[in-house]
Amino acid sequence: MLAASWAPLSPAERAVAIEVLTHGPVSRSEIARKLSLSAGSLTRLTKPLIESGLLVEDPPPAAPASASAAPSAAPATRQGRPSQPLDVVADSRFFAGFKITEDTVYGVVTNLRSDVVATRALPLRTHEPVDVADLLHAMTTDFAAEFPRLAGIGVGIGGHVIGPARAVTSSFLGWDGAPFADLLEQRTDLPVVVENDVAALVESEAWFGAGRGLDRFAVLTIGAGIGYGLVIGGQLVRSGDDGRGIGRRWIVNPQGPLTPDGDRGSAVSLLSIPSIRYQVAAATGRNHTYDEILTLAAAGDPMAARVIDEAARALGTVVAQIANFAMPQKILLAGEGVGLVEVATPAINEAIAANRHPLAEPVALETKISDFNDWARGAAVLAIQILVLGRPKTAR
Numbered sequence: 001m002l003a004a005s006w007a008p009l010s011p012a013e014r015a016v017a018i019e020v021l022t023h024g025p026v027s028r029s030e031i032a033r034k035l036s037l038s039a040g041s042l043t044r045l046t047k048p049l050i051e052s053g054l055l056v057e058d059p060p061p062a063a064p065a066s067a068s069a070a071p072s073a074a075p076a077t078r079q080g081r082p083s084q085p086l087d088v089v090a091d092s093r094f095f096a097g098f099k100i101t102e103d104t105v106y107g108v109v110t111n112l113r114s115d116v117v118a119t120r121a122l123p124l125r126t127h128e129p130v131d132v133a134d135l136l137h138a139m140t141t142d143f144a145a146e147f148p149r150l151a152g153i154g155v156g157i158g159g160h161v162i163g164p165a166r167a168v169t170s171s172f173l174g175w176d177g178a179p180f181a182d183l184l185e186q187r188t189d190l191p192v193v194v195e196n197d198v199a200a201l202v203e204s205e206a207w208f209g210a211g212r213g214l215d216r217f218a219v220l221t222i223g224a225g226i227g228y229g230l231v232i233g234g235q236l237v238r239s240g241d242d243g244r245g246i247g248r249r250w251i252v253n254p255q256g257p258l259t260p261d262g263d264r265g266s267a268v269s270l271l272s273i274p275s276i277r278y279q280v281a282a283a284t285g286r287n288h289t290y291d292e293i294l295t296l297a298a299a300g301d302p303m304a305a306r307v308i309d310e311a312a313r314a315l316g317t318v319v320a321q322i323a324n325f326a327m328p329q330k331i332l333l334a335g336e337g338v339g340l341v342e343v344a345t346p347a348i349n350e351a352i353a354a355n356r357h358p359l360a361e362p363v364a365l366e367t368k369i370s371d372f373n374d375w376a377r378g379a380a381v382l383a384i385q386i387l388v389l390g391r392p393k394t395a396r
Contacts, residue, residue, distance in 0.1 A: 006054060006388055012037075016045050017054055017088075018388060021112065022207050025058045025085035046086065053092075057084040088112055093151040093387065096143050096190075097380025098136055099197060099372050100124065100157050102172050105132070106372040107139045109147050110380040114208045118143060119373050127173045133183035140188050152383030153190050155180070156197035156375055158225065168194055193382045197375050198227030199236060201334060203385065204378035206231045210332045210366050218328040220318065221370070222337030224274060226250065226267045230326055247272070252314045270314035273337050279307045290336075294343045312344030316351025323356065323363045330364040334374075338367045 006017060012035075019031050032042045049055040090113040099106045101124070109118040120139060124132065136155070144150045157180075159170030167177045185192040195203075202211075202219045211217035211231055221227035226247025230237045247267040256265025259275040269275050273290045281287050283303045288296070296304035315333075322331055333341060341348060352363055368374075 006390075009049075010045075012041075013045050013049060014388070016042070017049055020055055020086045021088050021388065022212055025087035027085050031086065050086075054088065055086050056089055058087050090115065091149075093149050094143075094147040095151060095380040095383040095387075096140050096153045097376040097378065097383065098139070098153070098155045099375035099379060100132065100155065100173070101372065104372070105135055105139065106376045107136075107143065108373055108376040108380060109143050109150070110377055110384075112384060114204065114377060114381050114384060116373065116377055118146065119376075121372070127175070129175060129178040129180050129183055132173075133180065133187055136184055137187040140190070150190065152386050153184065153188060153192045154200065154379035154382035154384075154386075155184070155192065155194045156200040156379035156382075157194065158197050161194055161196055191383065191386050193386050195379070195382050197378070198229055200378035200382050201227075201370070201375060202229030202231065202236055202378075204381040205332055205334070206234070206236065207381055207385070210330060210368065214329045216326070216328045217330055217332070218322050218326050219332045219334060220322065221335035222271050222273075222315070222333065222340065223335035223370075225261075225272055227335070228322075230328070250318070252317050253310075256310070256314070267314065267318055271311050271318075271337065271340075276307055276311055276337075280304055283307075291339065294339050298343050308340065308344055309347050311340060312347035313351040315340060316348040317355050319348070319363060319365065320352045320355030323352075323360075328364075330366060333365065333367045334370045336370065338369050341367045 006014070009017065015035055016031060019034060020026055028039070028042055028046070031037070032039060037045070046055060050057065090111045093112050094117070095110050095112075097108050097110060103124050105122050105124050107120045107122075108116045110116050120142070122135060122139060124135065126132070136153075140150070140153060157168055157170050158172060159168055159175065161168055162177065168180045169176050169178075181192045181194040198219070198221055201221065205211045205219060206217060211219070214231070215233060217231040219227070219229045228246060248262040250267040251263060251265055252267055252270055253265040257269050257275070257279055258264040259269040259278050261272065261274060262268030276293060277288065277290060280293055280303060288304075293304050294308065297308035319331060319333075322328065356363070
């Protein structure tokens, strides 16, 4: 098995390695500027990283040959040593990431840069932790046959994870403190980290996606439920409430709809895919998929348009609240439900404006429709972090 981490690295060496991993290939001068290092200090820090094979020096681009140059022309005088950008070898290691839903396990393999190189999905026929661990073990074995340099496993689950990613409580799986990371680690002999799926997605976007390089960054996910994560100072803000389902009691409109999941007028009741489908079915007596409802709303169907307009105004209100209180540089809307934005952008923007100060800066809003492979990729990033940062030493 490959080494479970890049340890031992000093904090300064690790900072350099992470900068190259998340932004490389990157010039030495840019690294020195971002990390406030002198050229001498950077040379001292990068030397052992290069010698150990963690980092490599990209050759400088070759000067284009000039066919018209005179053979007797004297070579140009070189002014100093050319800068050689630093990079990581992305395919030096691979990582398995899994997203567990109520009826399916989605798996991906990524390289060190979190690029997805393989995907697979298998039905989940039982929720017993031991049986789920056996299924993920089988999928990992298949992945390892194709990618023998598999270095770690990340698992994302909708639920509450206790301590350094060891015990999981998940209502939809019926788990109460299941030691799932240990069960899977015992079977695979690989480092395993288990995390709330929203937190995993936020970490992925902070390291390799929309939040890369930002000091303050927020993610709001819309899908089967509502998820929220906040990054400050480049670190995900942790809370004992992580994975508790904050959207069920995030009241957006007290006069809003009452649905089977979530309080009246909550973010879940207004925005989640099951709630939107429930509202349309209750009013029309017909079941429609979420995409069908969006299409009907865009075409002017009265009931679908009313439900989607109310959801859009709720989304704009939630976005404005996040902007008002967290003051992020960017808010990412992700998940299977963000097709709402394409259909109802004017209503969303009106609600944002109505809930912001007239002189407030525009909200930097980015959308990303995420499928379950994206959620699994987020889990794989957790495994990359274990390699780079080592295991958490204390419970949160």
